Structures are given as structure tokens and as C-alpha cells.
Amino acid sequence: MAARFHRPDPRRTVVLGIAGGLTAVFLSAIGMVEEFIKRSLVDPEVVLGYVTIALVPFVFAYVVARPPPVREGIAPVRPGPLTLAAGAVAGLLTASVVSLFVVITTEVNVRGVLQNVSPPLLETLTFHRGVGQGVVWLLVGGTLIGAGGAAVHLIPARYRRPVVLAVVWVLIFGLLQVLIAQIFRGLKVGDTVNPFLYKGSRGLTIHGAITVWIAAFLIALSLEGQREAMRRRLAEATPAVRRNYMLVGLAVALLILAVTPQILGNFLSEVLDLAGIFLLMALGLNIVVGYAGLLDLGYVAFFAVGAYTGAVLTSPSSPEWNPAFTFWAAIPFIMVAAALAGIIVGTPVLRMRGDYLAIVTLGFGEIARILFLSDALKPYFGGAQGIIRVPNISIGPVEFVTSQDFFYIIYALAIVLIYVSWALQHSRVGRAWMAMREDETVAEVMGVNIVAAKLQAFIIGAILASLGGALFAHKIGSIFPHSFNIVVSITVLMCVIVGGMGSIPGVILGAIVLVGAPELLREFSEFKFLLYGALLIFMMQMKPEGLIPSRQRAQELHQDEAAQDAWLRREALGDTEPEPAK
Amino acid sequence: MSAQPLLQIRNLSKAFGGLMAIQELDFHVNKDEIVSLIGPNGAGKTTFFNLVTGMIPPDAGQIVVDGHDIVGLRPNQILERGVARTFQNVRLFPNMTVLENVLIGQHTRTGTGPVGAILRTPAFRRQEEQAVEKAKETLAFFGSRLVGYRFDQPANVLSYANRRRLEIARAMASEPKLLLLDEPTAGMNPRETAELTELVAKLRDEQGFTICLIEHDMRVVGRVSDRVVVLDYGTKIAEGSYHEVANDERVVEAYLGTKAGKAAS
Amino acid sequence: MSDYGAALRRRGLELFSFTGGFLWAVRIAAVVVVIWGAVGSLTEGRLTFDQWKNLVVFGLAQGSVYALIALGYTMVYGVLRFINFAHGEVFMSGAMIGFFAARELNQHGLWSDRPVLGILIVLLVCMTTSTTVALIVERVAYRPLRQRPRLILLITAIGASFVLQYAFRGLFGAGVKSYPSIEALQGSWRILGFNVIKTQGVVILIAFGMMALLYTFVERTRTGRAMRAVAEDQETAELMGINVDRTIVTVFAVGGAMAGVAGLLWGLVFQQVFFFTGFLPGIKAFASAVLGGIGNIPGAMLGGLVLGQTESLGPSLVLSGLGVPSAHQLKDVIAFLVLVLVLVFRPTGLLGERVAEERA
Known part of the structure; x- marks a missing residue:
């Protein structure tokens, strides 16, 4: 049977087209476009601001034009002329909404309310050509970009991913110029490669961009289909072989870690240090949320306990009591303090259901911050003035001063904690946590002591976070209560959730990307939390x-199984009590 | 009946709001016995299991296992005293592997904590190896169905019948004295039902478990039970061998009105 | 062993087990601390009787704002069984847009010349804004996730909360916005021996009017009945021909409208609004909802009022008496402690939950 052409739903096209327009207007009105316009990705024309606003009709048109998934028993449809038309219409609608916004805000001054809708923004949106001509440009451009977004579906399936991926890589090379140029410099090839790729600090050169695109395209094309094969090979390998793979991987990772600070230099090491501290916390939260399934929103409290205990014990100028220990001597005390904090937070919430637990832990996090800030405890923790002069860490005569030095301490500890997480996950304790996460009632009926398991999770999670906190105090050299607000808790939670709850590689990726990237991309820092929130919503839906994910296979099969489960439950249910909804 | 029964229930009552789910129930299971608990839908059979395993507290009465009153203990403590169960609507840990599910059953029979796990002490390794060994042995009880490559598959990829088997294996792994099976053949086809019936007998004869099961399929009940207890509206209306019970007038009466309903459920 | 003996043994075990003992210690400590502190403050006589009465009035005003926000939490929890974490931001959005409306009216003189009309207009603006925001969040973030695990919904709600906060920051700036004050509401009334600051009086009046309106709506109208039915049992309600989707939308809309009212009242009492304004009142309103018994509408109102008083009186009454310096700084701690203590010792709240469900 010949495949039919895809006919996108007209109503959906209109709705999404307008939604795209509103999105673009929103991005302009919060100042993102104007902030991003200064950043050049490919010299001279491709600037981040325009890329951002062009991405909107592109993505919405892509979604509008996406043909339905191929299903058994239903004749497949393939993209055709109408696909392109729908994309173009969506793009045109998006551009129309933006144009309308431009026209209105030119006539009416709304700057008193929407502070970012300024004349420069309007000039940017009209390409500095005045309203009349600018609107024409907008409409034509929107239509073309929309058609372009839809055209992605026309690319033969084999090339689609490589083509798009290669474009993404060009953008990444442009965005992360600082990082990539520094890596080449660190590898001693900077003098030859960088002038070819980059034009000063103004992004990629045109030939640089083309080179990156071609290279990325070829690599992606050759890797297409390989991933599945590699995963299968790994899954079929005997434990001994898998162990060897792991050892080799570990050795390579260690080697890379050892040279990283030298290659990256001081500034980038600083970024990685920060990401590393969040990684330590994320590893701890992964135990609490990922393994044990306890959504802790006040995790920053343990971080603060670690930082304050460390600071009080080591700083020669801590207010009430200053034994001026070394970092190493303070560690046992920090761990004990964190364990106590874990018990204090953990005990009251033992019998609470999941969402109550989240709010109550959030409350504990705020309580910790308010207490550290308060005048009542000022004699001990310094109130708003915090604690200063936290000394550097030293091993024997070697003092760790620069961020490059600290990198080694942080990531050495990270490796230890990664091992600890792994060891716990593959043990009786870890299994009890996971059982509890999956079905608390059944876990208890099968012999898991819920009270003990939850407290263990809280205590161990608290200790991990407190170590991160202590390192943070030594790294910054002084601590203030405002460093320990809810935003830290949420950021750590982001790392765990976006990476994959319960998955150690996921958590590592989450911490490095979510904490490291915004530091590198200063333009983003203003919108960091907006993007975090949007990412959370997006991840939860998609x-x-x-x-x-921690268990690839389980997830792949999840949906069919869930449907089957639901059917079976109806089939098998006969007796008195309705099962508690989980 | 010379020895003390393994499970002795005295005067057990439980109400949900105004509904008496269990009313002054007296009941016992002797060691090495297979007792079937039958009754129409809503008779309180599952509630009875929930009470015995400590998932809900009784309003009154005693539950004595091996001479000790277990009322008021947490479910995990009751499991430790030797009562394990399966669930009517299979409740496995779906994202954990087959082996891990069984290992959870052994939770109370092993004892290393976090420190041992982190340091990977010799004691920890030994115990872990033994536990895995024992889990594999337990799974081997079900023939070739749950062994080999199945060990590392998540429980949610198993077929329905295999899930039921895995749930029994999980309960077996906790080394219970008393095994409570809640409708082990529900949702199974006739061949699987026949096989499971044999398995229940083997659980007692070869593995030495004492068994109390809830069952709707009268052929299964007739084949495996030493004794049958009939519940209706939370009270015991009959007790005895399968034949005695099947010919009891009150039982027939209790069932007549619900037979059609049962077939549909 | 007799039944009774076994029961006693159990009770004993409970008391001497680790958690049981810990919780009893907390219970006793809480009572001792409150009594000790109160006796301390009252004997010292740091505040005059009139000052105490002022604190009560302020607590009432503040509490009625909490109560209005709490209604949104409790209603959404009633039908969807999850904590709409973004509800605090729904409240903030009303307060924020209300500010712009009030400022505009003030420039035209309407705000001080005809305060009743001015307040009415701004009230409408606040309610419309908050309702719209609540509906957008429901449509975009929550609706695609019906029937998914509650944890996923909660995480989504946290995400929505962040998006709203920082969207408002981006759109309207990070600065603190000050509501213009109304001349007609300067000074105070003398009511029943209480010295009632006029703004606070108006706030209390509006809040109680709105709550009465809402209560009538839920109890007396067809839509209200549908809401209660869906809260009771979604499936059955659907089988009885109730449009569950539409009812859920109504719940978000009504909750949003109440949050909008709270937004205006916040502006009147505290005058200051910025993008983070929703966070603390949001959490406190949730605490109120839990305090009253989540899912229970009169409970949310009562919970808000109780929490308002606790927060207003607590620092001066208990903490100062204990010799804690600058006790007012710890005001927020009290709210959180109340939340924790309620959840630990009386999780069904003062009036009992309307949500029949196993506590997992």
C-alpha cells in the first residue's frame, strides 16, 4: 500500500503557531533576546539573540509538522507538501504575533510595566530597519524558518539525526568558545587551531563553523546505529569482561581528571570546582531521593551544617569557640554533626507520605537558614556576618590554595563518594531502599525495617552533603547564611532529577552540566532558574x-507493562478492600 | 492435635467504619498443614491476611504464632517471626531484578549494615554470596522459568504467571514457618493452575512450609487442602475437610447468591 | 497472657522505642517551652495590654490572607491529591499585577479620592490575573500528567513555581514594588476595645466576605456540589455524569481567584511586593491548610487564622520570654515548626481531613 502524505491538523497548526508567537514575545519581554544579542556565535551575523528567537518558530513548526508515529495496522503517513505548508503557516503565525507586539509597543509605551520592552529591543526585533520594513522581514523570515523546521521531517531518516546534531554542535562550539579554545591551548595546539576556528572573542569563523559541521556530521553519521550495538555488546558481555571494560574506563577517567586542571587553567577549574561541590551534594541527595524515594527539599540544611561545623572548628576567628582545628581533624566532628542533623530531620518525617515529607523538609531547610542568620545564635555562628577566615586545606606541608589545587581535593572526594554510593546501592541496605521506594507497604511486609532504612538514608545523605559543605567553606574561605537558601536545594534536586534518579552517571552529568554550564555562559545566569524550572516541567512530561536512567531496559518496556498491569489488576481484583492507590 | 498450633487466632475482630470485616474469629493452623480459606467476595479473607501480617491493627483479639502474641508488632517484625505472604494482585518491586526481589525476601535473615557494605568486609562478601546462592536455589524451585538470564531482568518484564511464581519465591526466601498465599491461581489459565496446585503441595512436602491459602478455584482447594475454613461476613460459618464443607448447607447458601458474580470477577 | 497485658506491653514498646520516645520528648519539650516562655513574657510585662491587642488584630489580618491562599491549596489537594507548589506564585502574580493597577489608579487620583471604587477595580484585576495564571499552569504543566505518580506532579509544581517567579522577575524587574497608600485608610478605628488600624480592618472585612462567598458557592451551588463529588471519588463522580475536567478547571480558577484577593490584601497590609513574595506566604498557607486538615475548606480558613495569630503573638509571647534576642527574626521558624508539629502529632489537622486515603 502506498503511503499517504501527512496532513497536519489545521487547528493544531494555528494554536501552536500562536503559542510559538507568545513564547517568542515572552522571551523578548523578559530581556532574554536583548541580553543574548551581544553574544556572537558565528562571526559576524549569527548572534545568540537571533538564534534564540529563530529557534521558536523552528521548534514549533517542527512539532506541528511531525507525522504521527508508525503503528502496526495503520498505514504509515509520510511527510509531503502539506507538511511544509503547515510549518510555514505556523512560522508565519508566530512571526505575526511578534509583529503585532512590535507594532503595539512602538505605539504604546509599556516600559513602566514591562521593564525590558525598550527601544533597543524593538530595534533588534525589527532588524534596525524601522517598524514597517522590519515587520515585513519578520513575517518573511518567520515563514521561511517555519518551513525549515517542517523540512527537517523531509530529510531521509538516516541523515536526519546527524544533520540536526551537527548544527547543535556548531552552536555548542560557538557558545563554549571559552572552554574549547582553552582546551586547545592546554593541549598546546591552540596557536594553530584557535585562529582557524575562532575570530577573536566573536565566535566561530565561517570556515570554522563549516568545518565543525562537517566533522560532527560525519562522526554522527558513522556512529548512527552503533550505539545500540555497543549497548548490546556490553549487556551480553560476561561479568569478567564487563569488569575489564569498567577498569579501563576508570583508568581513563582518572587520567583525564588528573590533567584537567592543568589544561583548563584557573578560571575553568573554578567552574568545575563549583560543579564538583554540587556533585558531592547531588550524590548524597541521590541516595535520599533516588534510592530511598524520599523527596527532600531542604537538603541545603545538611550542606549548611557541614559548612558551619567546619568553619567554626577550623577558623581562628569563629565567634564563640575556636579550636582552630585542621580540616582533617574537623571531619569526624562534621560527620557526627551531620548525622545528628539527619536524625533530627529524619525522625519526625518517618511516617509521612511523600508530598508532606517534601514540604516539611523544605521547612527544615528554611529553619536552618533562619537560625544561622538569627541574632539569637549570633554568638556561635556570627549571624549575618557569617564566619570568615576559614583556612585553606593542607596535607602535611602542601597547602591547597588555587582552584586548580582544590579541584584535586573535590574530585578525589567525589570519587570516594561515587564508590560509596555504588557500594551502598549494591548491598542489602541499597536493596532495602529501593524496595521501599517501589512499594513501602510491601517492603515492610517483606521484612524491611522502614524506620531504620529511612533514617539510614537521611543520615548517610546528610553526611555526604556536609562533606560538600565543609569543602565549600574552605574553598570560599568564609561563609554567610545567605549562601544556604532554597535555591541550593532545588539546584541539587535538579541535578538528580535531570540526570536520572538513582543513576550515578546521570547525577554526574546533571551536576556538571546544570551547575557548570550556567557559570560558563554568563548570559544565561540571569535566566538560570527560569530555565531550570522549565526544564523540570519538560523532563517530568517527556x-x-x-x-x-538507572535501568535502561526497565524503562523501555515500562509503558506496555503498565498497561498490562492495569488490565491484570482489574482482572485479578476480587476481594473486599480496594488497594491503596500508589 | 497434641502439639500447640503454629498459628492460633482467638476472638479476632476488625471493623472498617460500621462494616465488621472480621468478627470474633477463632482459627488455627497446625504445623505442616495446608489450610484453605474460602468464602464469597467481601467475606474478609484478605483482611484476615492483612491482620496476621500486621499491615492493619486488629480491634480486638489475639494472633499467636509459635506461642508468641504478634499483635502490635510491625510487619517486618512479624516476618521475622516466620509469617510471609503473597498478594492477591501481585505486588512485586517492578523495577528491581528478579534476583533482587528474592534477595529482599532474605532481608531479615541477613544483617550487614551500611558500614560493612562500604568497606566490603569479608563478612559482607560472604553473606552477600550466600544470599545470592540461596536466592538462586529458591528460584530453581520453579524449574527453569526464573533462572539464568532471568536473574537480572527487572520483575516488570515477566509474564503474569511468572510474577506470581516470583512473588512466592520472594516469600519463600524469608524462611517463613507459615506461608500465606492470597489467591495464588487467580488470573492463570487451567494448565498453569494445575501446575501451581502441585507446587503448593510440594511447598509443604518438600520444603516443609505450613500453608494457609485463600482460593476461589474449588478444584484447587479440593486437591491440596487438609482442612477448609469458610468465611462469610467476617465470621467462620464452616470448617472441616473439603467434602464436609462442600456439603454444608450454610456454605451452599452463602455461595449461591454470589456464584454468578464470582464468575464475572 | 491476657489481651490487656499485651496491649499494655505494646504501648510500652511504643513509648520506649526509638522514634516513639523521641516524639514524646518533642511533645513534652514543646509544651514546656511554650508555657515557660509565655509565663516569662507575661510576668516581665514587656508589652502593654494594648500592644498585645494590636498584635491580635495584626495576626487576624495576616491570618486571613493566609486563609485565602490556603483555600487554593486545600481545594486542589482535595480533587487532585497533590500539593500545588506553584500556588504561592499564583498569589504573587495577583499582588504584582495589582500593584501596577493601583499605581495607575493612583496617578489618576482614583486610588485616594474614591478608595472603594479603586480597591474594587484592583481587586478585579488581581483576581483575573491570579485566575489566569492558575489556569495556564493547570493546562500547561499539570493536565498532561493526570494519573501519573504524585511525586512527578509535585516536582512539576516546583518547576512551575520557579518558572513563574523568574518569569515575573524578568518581565517586571527584580525591584521591590510599593503599593501606594490610601489616605482614607490612615488611622484606626476603636472596635470593642481594640484599636483596629483601618487597613487591617478593611483587609479582615474583605477576607471574611470572600470566604463566606466561597463557602456558599461550594455548599449551595451545582458547581460546588460537583467539586465536592469529584473530591470524594473522581471515578464515581465521572460515572454520575460530572465533567471531571471542567470541575478541576473550576477548582483551579476559584482557588486562583481567592489567591488574587489575598494578593490585593497583602498589598494593602504589607505594601511591598516582589517576585519572591509568593514563597513564604505560600508555604505558610500550605501549613495553614494542613493545620486545618487538608481538603477541608472551613479547616483551611481556621488554620490560616490560627497560624496568623501564632506568628503574630508567638515571638513576643514565647521567644522573648525565653530570653531570645530579636525574637521577631524567628517568626518564620514558628510557622514551620507548627507545620512539622501538626504533621507529626495530628496529621489530620484541627478539623480533620476530608481526604479519605491511606497514609503511606
Whole structure:
């Protein structure tokens, strides 16, 4: 049977087209476009601001034109002329909404309310050509970009991913110029490669961009289909072989870690240090949320306990009591303090259901911050003035001063904690946690002591976070209560959720990307939390198991199984009590 | 009946709001016995299991296992005293592997904590190896169905019948004295039912478990039970061998009105 | 062993088990601390009787704002069984847009010349804004996730909360916005021996009017009945021909409208609004909802009022008496402690939950 052409739903096209327009207007009105316009990705024309606003009709048109998934028993449809038309219409609608916005805000001054809708923004949106000509440009451009977004579906399936991926890589090379140029410099090839790729600090050169695109395209094309094969090979390998793979991987990772600070230099090491501290916390939260399934929103409290205990014990100028220990001597005390904090937070919430637990832990996090800030405890923790002069860490005569030095301490500890997480996950304790996460009632009936398991999770999670906190105090050299607000808790939670709850590689990826990237991309820092929030919503709808799920196979089969489960439950249910909804 | 029964229930009552789910129930299971608990839908059979395993507290009465009153203990403590169960609507840990599910059953029979796990002490390794060994043995009880490559598959990829088997394996792994099976053949086809019936007998004869099961399929009940207890509206209306019970007038009466309903459920 | 003996043994075990003992210690400590502190403050006589009465009035005003926000939490929890974490931001959005409306009216003189009309207009603006925001969040973030695990919904709600906060920051700036004050509401009334600051009086009046309106709506109208039915049992309600989707939308809309009212009242009492304004009142309103018994509408109102008083009186009454310096700084701690203590010791709240469900 010949495949029919895809006919996109007209109503959906209109709705999404207008939604795209509103999105674009929103991005302009919060100042994102104007902030991003200064950043050049490919010299001279491709600037981040325009890329951002062009992405909107592109993505919406892509979604509008996406043909339905191929299903058994239903004749497949393939993209055709109408696909392109729908994309173009959606793009045109998006551009129309933006044009309308431009026209209105030119006539009416709304700057008193929407502070970012300024004349420069309007000039940017009209390409500095005045309203009349600018609107024409907008409409034509929107239509073309929309058609372009739809055209992605016309690319033969084999090339679609490589083509798009290669474009993404060009953008990444442009965005992360600082990082990539520094890597080449660190590898001693910077003098030859960088002038070819980059034009000063103004992004990629045109030939650089083309080179990156071609290279990325070829690599992606050759890797297409390989991933599945590699995964299968790994899954079929005997434990001994798998162990060897792991050892080799570990050795390579260690080697890379050892040279990283030298290659990256001080500034980038600083970024990685920060990401590393969040990684330590994320590993701890992964135990609490990922393994044990306890959504802790006040995790920053343990971080604060670690930082304050460390600071009080080591700083020669801590207010009430200053034994001026070394970092190493303070560690046991920090761990004990964290364990106590874990018990204090953990005990009251033992019998609470999941969402109550989240709010109550959030409350504990705020309580910790308010207490550290308060005048009542000022004699001990310094109130708003915090604690200063936290000394550097030293091993024997070697003092760790620069961020490059700290990198080694942080990531050495990270490796230890990664091992600890792994060891716990593959043990009786870890199994009890996971059982509890999956079905608390049944876990208890099968012999798991819920009280003990939850407290263990809280205590161990608290200790991990407190170590991160202590390192943070030594790294910054002084601590203030405002460093420990809810935003830290949410950021750590983001790392765990986006990476993949319960998955150690996921958590590592989450911490490095979510904490490291915004530091590198200063333009983003203003919008960091907006993007975090949007990412959370997006992930929960599209990929709640995270980027690197902990059990690939389980997730792949999840949906059919869930349907089957539901059917069976109806089939098998006969007796008195309704089962508690989970 | 010379020895003390393994499970002795005295005067057990439980109400949900105004509904008496269990009313002054007296009941016992002797060691090495297979007792079937039958009754129409809503008779309180599952509630009875929930009470015995400590999932809900009784309003009154005693539950004595091996001479000790277990009322008021947490479910995990009751499991430790030797009562394990399966669920009517299979409740496995779906994202954990087959082997891990069985290992959870052994939770109370093993004892290393977090420190041992982190340091990977020799004691920890030994115990872990033994536990895995024992889990594999337990799974081997079900023939070739749950062994080999199945060990590392998540429970949610198993077929329905295999899930039921895995749930029994999980309960077996906790080394219970008393095994409570809640409708082990529900949702199975006739061949699987026949096989499971044999398995229940083997659980007692070869593995030495004492068994109390809830069952709707009268052929299964007739084949495996030493004794049958009939519940209706939370009270015991009959007790005895299968034949005695099947010919009891009150039982027939209790069932007549619900037979059609049962077939549909 | 007799039944009775076994029961006693159990009770004993409970008391001496680790958690049981810990919780009893907390219970006793809480009572001792409150009594000790109260006796301390009252004997010291740091505040005059009139000052105490002022604190009560302020607590009432603040509490009625909490109560209005709490209604949204409790209603959404009633039908969907999850904590709409973004509800605090729904409240903030009303307060924020209300500010712009009030400022505009003030420039035209309407705000001080005809305060009743001015307040009415701004009230409408606040309610419309908050309702719209609540509906957008429901449509975009929550509706695609019906029937998914509650944890996923909660995480989504946290995400929505962040998006709203920082969207408002981006759109309207990070600065603190000050509501213009109304001349007609300067000064105070003398009511029943209480010295009632006029703004606070108006706030209390509006809040109680709105709550009465809402209560009538839920109890007396067809839509209200549908809401209660869906809260009771979604499936059965659907089988009885109730449009569950539409009812859920109504719940979000009504909850949003109440949050909008709270937004205006916040502006009147505290005058200051910025993008983070929704966070603390949001959490406190949730605490109120839990305090009253989540899912229970009169409970949310009562919970809000109780929490308002606790927060207003607590620092001066208990903490100062204990010799804690600058006790007012710890005001927020009290709210959180109340939340924790309620959840630990009386999780069904003061009036009992209307949500019949196993506590997992």
C-alpha cells in the first residue's frame, strides 16, 4: 500500500503557531533576546539573540509538522507538501504575533510595566530597519524558518539525526568558545587551531563553523546505529569482561581528571570546582531521593551544617569557640554533626507520605537558614556576618590554595563518594531502599525495617552533603547564611532529577552540566532558574526517568507493562478492600 | 492435635467504619498443614491476611504464632517471626531484578549494615554470596522459568504467571514457618493452575512450609487442602475437610447468591 | 497472657522505642517551652495590654490572607491529591499585577479620592490575573500528567513555581514594588476595645466576605456540589455524569481567584511586593491548610487564622520570654515548626481531613 502524505491538523497548526508567537514575545519581554544579542556565535551575523528567537518558530513548526508515529495496522503517513505548508503557516503565525507586539509597543509605551520592552529591543526585533520594513522581514523570515523546521521531517531518516546534531554542535562550539579554545591551548595546539576556528572573542569563523559541521556530521553519521550495538555488546558481555571494560574506563577517567586542571587553567577549574561541590551534594541527595524515594527539599540544611561545623572548628576567628582545628581533624566532628542533623530531620518525617515529607523538609531547610542568620545564635555562628577566615586545606606541608589545587581535593572526594554510593546501592541496605521506594507497604511486609532504612538514608545523605559543605567553606574561605537558601536545594534536586534518579552517571552529568554550564555562559545566569524550572516541567512530561536512567531496559518496556498491569489488576481484583492507590 | 498450633487466632475482630470485616474469629493452623480459606467476595479473607501480617491493627483479639502474641508488632517484625505472604494482585518491586526481589525476601535473615557494605568486609562478601546462592536455589524451585538470564531482568518484564511464581519465591526466601498465599491461581489459565496446585503441595512436602491459602478455584482447594475454613461476613460459618464443607448447607447458601458474580470477577 | 497485658506491653514498646520516645520528648519539650516562655513574657510585662491587642488584630489580618491562599491549596489537594507548589506564585502574580493597577489608579487620583471604587477595580484585576495564571499552569504543566505518580506532579509544581517567579522577575524587574497608600485608610478605628488600624480592618472585612462567598458557592451551588463529588471519588463522580475536567478547571480558577484577593490584601497590609513574595506566604498557607486538615475548606480558613495569630503573638509571647534576642527574626521558624508539629502529632489537622486515603 502506498503511503499517504501527512496532513497536519489545521487547528493544531494555528494554536501552536500562536503559542510559538507568545513564547517568542515572552522571551523578548523578559530581556532574554536583548541580553543574548551581544553574544556572537558565528562571526559576524549569527548572534545568540537571533538564534534564540529563530529557534521558536523552528521548534514549533517542527512539532506541528511531525507525522504521527508508525503503528502496526495503520498505514504509515509520510511527510509531503502539506507538511511544509503547515510549518510555514505556523512560522508565519508566530512571526505575526511578534509583529503585532512590535507594532503595539512602538505605539504604546509599556516600559513602566514591562521593564525590558525598550527601544533597543524593538530595534533588534525589527532588524534596525524601522517598524514597517522590519515587520515585513519578520513575517518573511518567520515563514521561511517555519518551513525549515517542517523540512527537517523531509530529510531521509538516516541523515536526519546527524544533520540536526551537527548544527547543535556548531552552536555548542560557538557558545563554549571559552572552554574549547582553552582546551586547545592546554593541549598546546591552540596557536594553530584557535585562529582557524575562532575570530577573536566573536565566535566561530565561517570556515570554522563549516568545518565543525562537517566533522560532527560525519562522526554522527558513522556512529548512527552503533550505539545500540555497543549497548548490546556490553549487556551480553560476561561479568569478567564487563569488569575489564569498567577498569579501563576508570583508568581513563582518572587520567583525564588528573590533567584537567592543568589544561583548563584557573578560571575553568573554578567552574568545575563549583560543579564538583554540587556533585558531592547531588550524590548524597541521590541516595535520599533516588534510592530511598524520599523527596527532600531542604537538603541545603545538611550542606549548611557541614559548612558551619567546619568553619567554626577550623577558623581562628569563629565567634564563640575556636579550636582552630585542621580540616582533617574537623571531619569526624562534621560527620557526627551531620548525622545528628539527619536524625533530627529524619525522625519526625518517618511516617509521612511523600508530598508532606517534601514540604516539611523544605521547612527544615528554611529553619536552618533562619537560625544561622538569627541574632539569637549570633554568638556561635556570627549571624549575618557569617564566619570568615576559614583556612585553606593542607596535607602535611602542601597547602591547597588555587582552584586548580582544590579541584584535586573535590574530585578525589567525589570519587570516594561515587564508590560509596555504588557500594551502598549494591548491598542489602541499597536493596532495602529501593524496595521501599517501589512499594513501602510491601517492603515492610517483606521484612524491611522502614524506620531504620529511612533514617539510614537521611543520615548517610546528610553526611555526604556536609562533606560538600565543609569543602565549600574552605574553598570560599568564609561563609554567610545567605549562601544556604532554597535555591541550593532545588539546584541539587535538579541535578538528580535531570540526570536520572538513582543513576550515578546521570547525577554526574546533571551536576556538571546544570551547575557548570550556567557559570560558563554568563548570559544565561540571569535566566538560570527560569530555565531550570522549565526544564523540570519538560523532563517530568517527556522523560521523568532522567537523561541517563538507572535501568535502561526497565524503562523501555515500562509503558506496555503498565498497561498490562492495569488490565491484570482489574482482572485479578476480587476481594473486599480496594488497594491503596500508589 | 497434641502439639500447640503454629498459628492460633482467638476472638479476632476488625471493623472498617460500621462494616465488621472480621468478627470474633477463632482459627488455627497446625504445623505442616495446608489450610484453605474460602468464602464469597467481601467475606474478609484478605483482611484476615492483612491482620496476621500486621499491615492493619486488629480491634480486638489475639494472633499467636509459635506461642508468641504478634499483635502490635510491625510487619517486618512479624516476618521475622516466620509469617510471609503473597498478594492477591501481585505486588512485586517492578523495577528491581528478579534476583533482587528474592534477595529482599532474605532481608531479615541477613544483617550487614551500611558500614560493612562500604568497606566490603569479608563478612559482607560472604553473606552477600550466600544470599545470592540461596536466592538462586529458591528460584530453581520453579524449574527453569526464573533462572539464568532471568536473574537480572527487572520483575516488570515477566509474564503474569511468572510474577506470581516470583512473588512466592520472594516469600519463600524469608524462611517463613507459615506461608500465606492470597489467591495464588487467580488470573492463570487451567494448565498453569494445575501446575501451581502441585507446587503448593510440594511447598509443604518438600520444603516443609505450613500453608494457609485463600482460593476461589474449588478444584484447587479440593486437591491440596487438609482442612477448609469458610468465611462469610467476617465470621467462620464452616470448617472441616473439603467434602464436609462442600456439603454444608450454610456454605451452599452463602455461595449461591454470589456464584454468578464470582464468575464475572 | 491476657489481651490487656499485651496491649499494655505494646504501648510500652511504643513509648520506649526509638522514634516513639523521641516524639514524646518533642511533645513534652514543646509544651514546656511554650508555657515557660509565655509565663516569662507575661510576668516581665514587656508589652502593654494594648500592644498585645494590636498584635491580635495584626495576626487576624495576616491570618486571613493566609486563609485565602490556603483555600487554593486545600481545594486542589482535595480533587487532585497533590500539593500545588506553584500556588504561592499564583498569589504573587495577583499582588504584582495589582500593584501596577493601583499605581495607575493612583496617578489618576482614583486610588485616594474614591478608595472603594479603586480597591474594587484592583481587586478585579488581581483576581483575573491570579485566575489566569492558575489556569495556564493547570493546562500547561499539570493536565498532561493526570494519573501519573504524585511525586512527578509535585516536582512539576516546583518547576512551575520557579518558572513563574523568574518569569515575573524578568518581565517586571527584580525591584521591590510599593503599593501606594490610601489616605482614607490612615488611622484606626476603636472596635470593642481594640484599636483596629483601618487597613487591617478593611483587609479582615474583605477576607471574611470572600470566604463566606466561597463557602456558599461550594455548599449551595451545582458547581460546588460537583467539586465536592469529584473530591470524594473522581471515578464515581465521572460515572454520575460530572465533567471531571471542567470541575478541576473550576477548582483551579476559584482557588486562583481567592489567591488574587489575598494578593490585593497583602498589598494593602504589607505594601511591598516582589517576585519572591509568593514563597513564604505560600508555604505558610500550605501549613495553614494542613493545620486545618487538608481538603477541608472551613479547616483551611481556621488554620490560616490560627497560624496568623501564632506568628503574630508567638515571638513576643514565647521567644522573648525565653530570653531570645530579636525574637521577631524567628517568626518564620514558628510557622514551620507548627507545620512539622501538626504533621507529626495530628496529621489530620484541627478539623480533620476530608481526604479519605491511606497514609503511606
